[in-house]
Amino acid sequence: MSTLSSAANGRKLPSLAVTLAYVRACGGAEAEWSGRWHAAAAETAARVARDAEAASSGGTDAAALGAGRAPYAGLAAFQAEDGDRFFGREEMVDDLLNRLADRSLVTVFGASGAGKSSLLRAGLVPRWQGVALVITPGAHPLEECAIQLAGIAGEAPGRLHADLVADPRNLHRSVRQVMIRRADKAELLLVVDQFEETFTLCAEQEERARFIASLVTAAQTEGSRCRVVLGVRADFYEHCTNHAELARVMADAQVAVGPMGTDELRRAITQPATNAGCVLESALLAELIAAAYNRVGVMPMLSHALLETWRRRRGHTLTLAGFQAAGGIDGALAHTAEALYDTFTPHQQSLTKNLLCRLTALGEGTADTKRRITRSELDESDPDVGIVLDRLTTARLLTVDRAGIEITHEALIRRWPRLYGWLIDDREGLGIHHRLAVSAEAWESLGREPGALYRGTRLEVACAWLAAVGNVAERAQAAVLAPRERDFIDASLAVERAEADRARRRSLRMRQFTGLLAVLLIAAVTAACYAVSAESEMARQRNTALAQRVAVAAIALRSSRPALAAQLSLAADRLAPTPDTRDGLLSTMTTTLNGHTQVVSSVAFSPDGRTLATGSFDRTVRLWDTTDLRRPVAAATLVGHTDTVATVAFSPDGRTLASAGRDRTVWLWDVSDPRAPVRAGILTGHTDTVFFVVFSPDGRTLATGSYDHTIRLWNVADRAAPTALAKLTGHTLNVKPVAFSPDGRLLASGSDDRTVRLWDVSDPRHPAPRAVLTGHKDFVDAVVFSPDGRTLASSSDDRTIRLWDVTRPRRPARLAVLTGHADVVSSVAFSTDGRLLASSSDDRSTRLWNVADLRHPVPRAVLTGHVGAVQAVVFHPGGRTIATAGADHTAQLWETDPRRVVTRACEIAHPVITRTEWSRYFPGLAYRPPCRH
Incomplete structure (x- = not known):
C-alpha cells in the first residue's frame, strides 16, 4: 500500500509488476499501461541523468560519480586494462594458468556470448608472468600474426610474414629469438582470440593449414618458449578436429566456458558497481541473477543491460526501474539499436542496413558471425556514412580502430530482430554481395589485374542481383555498393563488352570471308557446305553457353521475380536442352x-x-x-x-x-x-x-x-x-x-x-x-x-x-x-x-x-x-x-x-517477359516468349 501511496503522491515510480497488478485489479488494458510505464520510466531516467549533470557542475558527490568511467563494458569484450571491472571468472583463470603450466597449447571453447574473449584478455593476460600477445586471425591470419609479432621482435612485418609463409617452423624460431633476450625462463603467451575466423574469414585453405601448423609447431617443438591459447566458438569444434595436428594436441587440453554460477554472477554484477561507488537495489540484483543464471551466451546482453541501467541510475543507486526501462537483459540491446535506428533519416537507415550486412559473415551450417572490414569498403564521399559510423560507434554497437571496423559483439546479430530479419530476407543476395566484395578486394590487391575480373556466369549472377535491388544502369548511385565494388563491376562489364565486340567483329569477318569464298569458289560445293556447317556449329555452341548463363541467372531471380525466373529457365531449356538447363528449370520451380x-x-x-x-x-x-x-x-x-x-x-x-x-x-x-x-x-x-x-x-x-x-x-x-x-x-x-x-x-x-x-x-x-x-x-x-x-x-x-x-x-x-x-x-x-x-x-x-x-x-x-x-x-x-x-x-x-514443371512454369508466367528483358538476357535472338496465353 505504501508503494502505491508513494506513486500516487508522485514521490516514486512503482515497479512494472506492481503497476500491472493494479491495472488488472481495476480491469484496465495491460498492454496500454505497460507502454505508459516504460515511457514514464524513460522520462524518470532522463530526469535523474539531468540532475546528475547539474550536480556535477556544483562539485557534489554526484559529480564525482558521473565523472568516472562506466563500471560496465557493455557489448565490448574486456581488455587487459579492465581488471577493475572484470569479476566472476577468477577460478577459471586459475584453471587456465594451471593447465598452461603443464601444457603448451590449450583451447578455450564456449558459445558466442559466454565471455571467452573477456576471460582471455582481462583475466588471463594480466596474470601471465611473461610477455603476452593477443591476435585475432581475420582474413589473413599469417599476415596478422606477423604484424603483431613484429612489434615485439623489432623486425619488419613484411620479412616476418614471408618467413611464416615459407616454413611453419619459423614462428617457433621467431619466438625463441625474441624470448632469448628476456629472463632465462620467460615464455611468450600467444592468445588467438576468435579463432573461428580462421574458418569463416580466411578463404585460402593453404593459408589456414599453414597458420594452424605454425601454432602447433611453436607450442610443441622441443625447446619451445611459447604457450598458445585458442579461443574458439563452440559450434566450430568440428572444424578444429578436421585438422589432425590440432585435434591431437586438443585431446586433453580443453577448457569449456559455460554459464556463470550464482556466486560468480553476483561478483560480476556487484563488484564493478562497488568499485565505482555505486550500489544495486536488492530487487535488481535478484532479477539479474534470475534472468542470467544457467543461460548460455548471456554475458554481452547482461553487460549491456547493466551499462544502460547505470546510465539510468538514481544518484549512486542502480534501480530495478532503470533496468526495466532499458528493456531488461533480452531487450536492452535491441532497445538501444532500435532507438538509434529510429533517429536516422531514411537514407542513413539504408546506409546502416548495408553497413551491418557487410559486417556479418553468413554461416553455412553454423550461426552467422561478425566480419571485420576496412574503411576502403565504405563510400566515405557520402557525409552520412561518417555520421552513421560515428553514432553506431558511440553507442558501442560497432568497434572502429586502425585495423578496421567490426560489430562489437555477435549478440547484436542474434538479438536485434531488425538485423536478423535483414539477414534472413535476402540471404542469397547477401551471399552474392559478400563474394563480390571479396573479389573486388582481390582485384585491388593485384593492381586491378584484368584477369581477376568477373566474366560469364559470375557476372550474370551479380548483374541479376543488382537488377533486383536497383537499375543496373544506376548502380553508381546505389548505396549497396562501395566505390571499389562499383569500379570492379564497371571494369568487368567493360571487358565483357570489349570481348563481345571482338567476337562480333570476328563473326562479321567470318561471314564476309565466307561470302567471298562463295563468289570466288562457286563450283566448290563441298567447301561451301562445310563452311555452312561450321557456322551452324558455332551458333549451337553459342546458344548452349547463353542458355547455361540464363539458367543460372533464373535461379538467382526465383525469389524476387518468380514469373520472370520461370520464363527465363523455360526459354533457356528450349534454346539448348542440356542436363544443365533441365536442372536449372527444375531448381527454379x-x-x-x-x-x-x-x-x-x-x-x-x-x-x-x-x-x-x-x-x-x-x-x-x-x-x-x-x-x-x-x-x-x-x-x-x-x-x-x-x-x-x-x-x-x-x-x-x-x-x-x-x-x-x-x-x-x-x-x-x-x-x-x-x-x-x-x-x-x-x-x-x-x-x-x-x-x-x-x-x-x-x-x-x-x-x-x-x-x-x-x-x-x-x-x-x-x-x-x-x-x-x-x-x-x-x-x-x-x-x-x-x-x-x-x-x-x-x-x-x-x-x-x-x-x-x-x-x-x-x-x-x-x-x-x-x-x-x-x-x-x-x-x-x-x-x-x-x-x-x-x-x-x-x-x-x-x-x-x-x-x-x-x-x-x-x-x-x-x-x-x-x-x-x-x-x-x-x-x-x-x-x-x-x-x-x-x-x-x-x-x-x-x-x-x-x-x-x-x-x-x-x-x-x-x-x-x-x-x-x-x-x-x-x-x-x-x-x-x-x-x-x-x-x-x-x-x-x-x-x-x-x-x-513446364506446365507449372507457364501457369505463373504473368506478366509475360517484355522485349527489353528478352534482349537483356538473349541478345541477338528473336523475341519469343516461351508461354503463349
Missing part, C-alpha cells in the same frame, strides 16, 4: 516453406501425403497441409522439446508422429487432426542425442538410434503407455540412422564407426545380429530400404552412396557406389516405385539417380536452391515430388517430372 527460425533438420510426409512434418534446431516441429503441393499451408506448431529436434517420423496409419533430438527424449503426438495435435506419450531411456526414429510397417514398434551408441526398440501399440522392448548394442560410436525393411523383419543401422549393421527383429523382444556391412570411409549418415526390401542404400561423410543386395541378410553383397556430391551426403530416399533414388548433401544440392539397373545407376538431375547444407530429403507418396530440409531455415518442395 520450387515451393519454399518458411517459419522455422533455425536449421530445419528433418522432413516426413504422412502416408496419405496430405501432411508434411518438419523438425528444427529451434526446438519445434511444424505441420503443413500439403493437400495442394503447390500451395502448402501451415497447420500447427508442436512445442515441448527442450533442445534441438533432430528427427520426425509418421506411423503407417498417419495418426501418430514421433519426434526426438538432443534432449534425449522421444515424443509421440496424436496428429489425427493435424490442426489440433495432442501429445500422446514420451519415451525416455537414451543417455545422449536421439538422432533418428522410425516406425515398423505394422506401426506397433518404434526403433531409435542414439549417440549413446545404442539402438532401442519400443512397443508403441498403446501410445499413452509405450514400453521398452530391447536394447541393441554392437556399434562402437554414435548410432545415427535406423530403418525397417518393408516386411518389418529386418532392421538396418548406421554409425560413426563407419559400418552398417543388419539385425533380425522378427521378435522385437529378442533381436539378433545378422551382418556388418563395411566399405564407407567415414561416418554413416543415412540408410534406407527399397520398396521391395531387396536393396539397401547408405550414405556417408565420405561423399558417397552405396547400394547393397540384402536378399540374403547373412551375406549381403555390394552392388554399386554413387559419387558426385562434393560434401557430406546427409540423407537418401527411394521413390515409391523404387526406380529413383534422391540424395541430399552439405554441398547445398539434392541429386536424383535412376537406379532401375542397380549395378549401373545413372545420374538424372541436380537440384540447387538452398543457400545452406541440405539436411534431409524424402519422397511424397505420389512419387513425383520431394521435400528437403535446409540449414537455411527453410523446407522446400520440388517437382521431379520436367513435363509437370
Whole structure:
C-alpha cells in the first residue's frame, strides 16, 4: 500500500509488476499501461541523468560519480586494462594458468556470448608472468600474426610474414629469438582470440593449414618458449578436429566456458558497481541473477543491460526501474539499436542496413558471425556514412580502430530482430554481395589485374542481383555498393563488352570471308557446305553457353521475380536442352516453406501425403497441409522439446508422429487432426542425442538410434503407455540412422564407426545380429530400404552412396557406389516405385539417380536452391515430388517430372517477359516468349 501511496503522491515510480497488478485489479488494458510505464520510466531516467549533470557542475558527490568511467563494458569484450571491472571468472583463470603450466597449447571453447574473449584478455593476460600477445586471425591470419609479432621482435612485418609463409617452423624460431633476450625462463603467451575466423574469414585453405601448423609447431617443438591459447566458438569444434595436428594436441587440453554460477554472477554484477561507488537495489540484483543464471551466451546482453541501467541510475543507486526501462537483459540491446535506428533519416537507415550486412559473415551450417572490414569498403564521399559510423560507434554497437571496423559483439546479430530479419530476407543476395566484395578486394590487391575480373556466369549472377535491388544502369548511385565494388563491376562489364565486340567483329569477318569464298569458289560445293556447317556449329555452341548463363541467372531471380525466373529457365531449356538447363528449370520451380527460425533438420510426409512434418534446431516441429503441393499451408506448431529436434517420423496409419533430438527424449503426438495435435506419450531411456526414429510397417514398434551408441526398440501399440522392448548394442560410436525393411523383419543401422549393421527383429523382444556391412570411409549418415526390401542404400561423410543386395541378410553383397556430391551426403530416399533414388548433401544440392539397373545407376538431375547444407530429403507418396530440409531455415518442395514443371512454369508466367528483358538476357535472338496465353 505504501508503494502505491508513494506513486500516487508522485514521490516514486512503482515497479512494472506492481503497476500491472493494479491495472488488472481495476480491469484496465495491460498492454496500454505497460507502454505508459516504460515511457514514464524513460522520462524518470532522463530526469535523474539531468540532475546528475547539474550536480556535477556544483562539485557534489554526484559529480564525482558521473565523472568516472562506466563500471560496465557493455557489448565490448574486456581488455587487459579492465581488471577493475572484470569479476566472476577468477577460478577459471586459475584453471587456465594451471593447465598452461603443464601444457603448451590449450583451447578455450564456449558459445558466442559466454565471455571467452573477456576471460582471455582481462583475466588471463594480466596474470601471465611473461610477455603476452593477443591476435585475432581475420582474413589473413599469417599476415596478422606477423604484424603483431613484429612489434615485439623489432623486425619488419613484411620479412616476418614471408618467413611464416615459407616454413611453419619459423614462428617457433621467431619466438625463441625474441624470448632469448628476456629472463632465462620467460615464455611468450600467444592468445588467438576468435579463432573461428580462421574458418569463416580466411578463404585460402593453404593459408589456414599453414597458420594452424605454425601454432602447433611453436607450442610443441622441443625447446619451445611459447604457450598458445585458442579461443574458439563452440559450434566450430568440428572444424578444429578436421585438422589432425590440432585435434591431437586438443585431446586433453580443453577448457569449456559455460554459464556463470550464482556466486560468480553476483561478483560480476556487484563488484564493478562497488568499485565505482555505486550500489544495486536488492530487487535488481535478484532479477539479474534470475534472468542470467544457467543461460548460455548471456554475458554481452547482461553487460549491456547493466551499462544502460547505470546510465539510468538514481544518484549512486542502480534501480530495478532503470533496468526495466532499458528493456531488461533480452531487450536492452535491441532497445538501444532500435532507438538509434529510429533517429536516422531514411537514407542513413539504408546506409546502416548495408553497413551491418557487410559486417556479418553468413554461416553455412553454423550461426552467422561478425566480419571485420576496412574503411576502403565504405563510400566515405557520402557525409552520412561518417555520421552513421560515428553514432553506431558511440553507442558501442560497432568497434572502429586502425585495423578496421567490426560489430562489437555477435549478440547484436542474434538479438536485434531488425538485423536478423535483414539477414534472413535476402540471404542469397547477401551471399552474392559478400563474394563480390571479396573479389573486388582481390582485384585491388593485384593492381586491378584484368584477369581477376568477373566474366560469364559470375557476372550474370551479380548483374541479376543488382537488377533486383536497383537499375543496373544506376548502380553508381546505389548505396549497396562501395566505390571499389562499383569500379570492379564497371571494369568487368567493360571487358565483357570489349570481348563481345571482338567476337562480333570476328563473326562479321567470318561471314564476309565466307561470302567471298562463295563468289570466288562457286563450283566448290563441298567447301561451301562445310563452311555452312561450321557456322551452324558455332551458333549451337553459342546458344548452349547463353542458355547455361540464363539458367543460372533464373535461379538467382526465383525469389524476387518468380514469373520472370520461370520464363527465363523455360526459354533457356528450349534454346539448348542440356542436363544443365533441365536442372536449372527444375531448381527454379520450387515451393519454399518458411517459419522455422533455425536449421530445419528433418522432413516426413504422412502416408496419405496430405501432411508434411518438419523438425528444427529451434526446438519445434511444424505441420503443413500439403493437400495442394503447390500451395502448402501451415497447420500447427508442436512445442515441448527442450533442445534441438533432430528427427520426425509418421506411423503407417498417419495418426501418430514421433519426434526426438538432443534432449534425449522421444515424443509421440496424436496428429489425427493435424490442426489440433495432442501429445500422446514420451519415451525416455537414451543417455545422449536421439538422432533418428522410425516406425515398423505394422506401426506397433518404434526403433531409435542414439549417440549413446545404442539402438532401442519400443512397443508403441498403446501410445499413452509405450514400453521398452530391447536394447541393441554392437556399434562402437554414435548410432545415427535406423530403418525397417518393408516386411518389418529386418532392421538396418548406421554409425560413426563407419559400418552398417543388419539385425533380425522378427521378435522385437529378442533381436539378433545378422551382418556388418563395411566399405564407407567415414561416418554413416543415412540408410534406407527399397520398396521391395531387396536393396539397401547408405550414405556417408565420405561423399558417397552405396547400394547393397540384402536378399540374403547373412551375406549381403555390394552392388554399386554413387559419387558426385562434393560434401557430406546427409540423407537418401527411394521413390515409391523404387526406380529413383534422391540424395541430399552439405554441398547445398539434392541429386536424383535412376537406379532401375542397380549395378549401373545413372545420374538424372541436380537440384540447387538452398543457400545452406541440405539436411534431409524424402519422397511424397505420389512419387513425383520431394521435400528437403535446409540449414537455411527453410523446407522446400520440388517437382521431379520436367513435363509437370513446364506446365507449372507457364501457369505463373504473368506478366509475360517484355522485349527489353528478352534482349537483356538473349541478345541477338528473336523475341519469343516461351508461354503463349
